[in-house]
Amino acid sequence: MSLNLTGTPTGTGTGGDTLNTDLNTQFDMANMVWAATSAALVWIMVPGIGLLYSGLSRKKHALSLLWASIMTAGVVSFQWFWWGYSLVFSHNTRGNGFIGTLEFFGFKDVLGAPSAVSSLPDILFAFFQGMFAMVTGILMVGGACERARLFPMMVFLFLWITIVYCPIACWTWNGEGWLAVLGSLDYAGGGPVHISSGHGALIYALILGKRNDPVAKSGTPKYKPHSVTSVVLGTVFLWFGWFGFNGGSAGNATIRAWVSCVSTNLAAACAALTWMFIDYFRFGRKWTTVGLCSGAIAGLVGITPAAGFVPVWAAVIIGIVTGAGCNFAVDLKSLLHIDDGLDVYALHGVGGAIGSVLTGIFAADYINDSAGSYAAPIDGGWINHHYKQVGYQLAAICATVAWTCVVTAILLLILDRIPFLRLRLRPEEEELGTDGAQIGEFTYEDDEMYIPEPVRSKASAQVPHPGEAIDDKIGAGSNSDEGTSSDQPENPEKVTV
Structure with missing residues (x-):
């Protein structure tokens, strides 16, 4: 029996009746394949961050950070299905572009109608963007390194993605979002992903307080990474997955997507070398592996808001400036007296802000228009003599930082006052290690x-x-x-x- 596909796609709701309408005719198959492949690449970044964080931590806490990455994939996937996608990418918004509606609650009608990116159907775009929410979540919980109770972390993560991430993503990426209407540019998540997660982690670390350090009674505790191998492997996963993170954000398989992939690789390479050389002269004239990996991640963060807007040569400048800026930003935790043991703020909060400002300088209309018929025209940045673009970028940074810091702090302080949601481990549990106290399993078998x-x-x-x-x-x-x-x-x- 053959299907009688004589219907016409409606473009709204589910897009039409699949029993009599071929919804696929609205979309280019190559675009859909590239977006789906990119989504899978972004997913691998989540356990990659877990490996990175695990390697940077002490051995007795190492498994809890791997646990956090898989937990984040579970919690955020459900949140995104439940109402996250709808709050960000519903086709209508509330509050003049502040937040979406519950139009797609529980993925209702998420099927074959064109999404916020018209080259992709809602079901595929929801799959792709859900990965970004997962990456943001696992980055943010890094601020709780080695001292957070795990059940309250799960509750906090679900609420944080809903109350902090979803509004910022709506402002930035929904066509009706107020930052999008204002004219700020963010290609793949400098604000919603990196600035929000970096500052969220900073507030999480601040409210939890410093780790207990029996040796150093004052100052910020400092520990050597327990496994540089895990740090390298996590960085490999991240660098690899970032080609989907930035390349897929074009929403199509056009030249713009390939420009963003090349810019991504080049910025990471330049930032890795920059960080390593700075560390060589600052710390004992050693070519540190952790410095090389940290620099690569800083460059990937810096190029994220810019990759589909800037010429390839600008990626070299963005990589060098972001690598240097994030390297020195690591010292801020000592000045602020906040124990951000995994440097989430320095790499993602500061790196995302640097990248966003440089986007306002180097954004070029001709790079954006390399998407051809899929392109939405922009005025560009300083190199197009559109000087106020940097002002729009600064407005987006300030709004994102203010919302993230204030709402995250309020949310954590409320949760900590609920008895069964106490945020921090007790001192004896922290001394035992999160793995032993909260999980009962260990990364390494040890008789002691x-x-x-x-x-x-x-x-x-x-x-x-x-x-x-x-x-x-x-x-x-x-x-x-x-x-x-x-x-x-x-x-x-x-x-x-």
């Missing part, structure tokens, strides 16, 4: 790591090492005919992992 267990009998049970008799382990703590019974053993019961 213990999980406290409740006492269930008068006998103290301990899991034997290979080759040891179980009776020897249990007999040492059990009652004998010559001993006296006790409701509690002399030592707390523990299980070796």
Whole structure:
């Protein structure tokens, strides 16, 4: 039986009845393949950030940051389905472009009608943009490094994406958003992704307070990364995935998408070298691997708002300036006395702001128009003699920073006053490590790591090492005919992992 596809796409709602209408005729298949591939590339960035964060942390907290990346993929995917996509990309907004409606609540009618990017159907655009929300979420929770309770983190993440990220993304990327109408330019997320996550992480770290450091009683705690290998692997995932992050943001498979991919790679390379050379002269004349990786990420952040607007040569300048700026911004945590152990603010908050300003300088109308018939004309930046574009960029930065900092602080302070949503680990839990205290599993098997267990009998049970008799382990703590019974053993019961 063949389908009788004689209907005409409606362009609204679901786009038409799939039983009698071929909704695919509205779209170019190559555009859809590239957007879907890009979405998959962006997804791999989420565990990539987990690997990066895990490598930068101490060993006893390493698994919790890998856990956070997979948790973020779960929580934000559900939030995006539930109402996130609708709040950002509904076809109508409320409050003069402040927030979307619940038109697409629960992905209602999200199928084959043209989306906010007319070259893609709603269902594909929702899939692609959901990955951006996930990346923003995992970046932001990095501010809680090594001291946050995990259930409150999940609750906070769901609310933060709803109340902080969704409005900012709507302002910036929805055609009716007030920053879009004002004229600010943000190609792939300098404001909604990086500035918001960087400042959100900064406030999260501020309200949680400094990590307990038994050695340094004052100042910001500093620890060496426990696994530089994980840092490198996480950076590889990020650099690779960023080709989808920026390349896919064109919304089509045009020359503009390929320009943005080349600019992305070049900015990352120049920033990596810049950071490494600065560290060489600042810190002991060593060619540090962590510095090389940090610089690459700074360059990727800086080029994000600019990639589809600026000439390729401008990516060199953006990479160098962002790499240098973020390198020195790392010192701000000591000046601010805020323990941002993973430098989320320096890399993403500062890097995103630098990239946004440089977008206002180097944006070129001819690069934007390389998208051909898909292009929405722009006036460009300073190189097009459109000097007030930098003012629009600064307005977007200030609005994003103000909304993120104020709303994040209010949200965290409210949650921390709800008894079962206390944000921070207790001192003894922090000393044990988030992995042992909150997860009960570890990145590495270590005989010296213990999980406290409740006492269930008068006998103290301990899991034997290979080759040891179980009776020897249990007999040492059990009652004998010559001993006296006790409701509690002399030592707390523990299980070796």
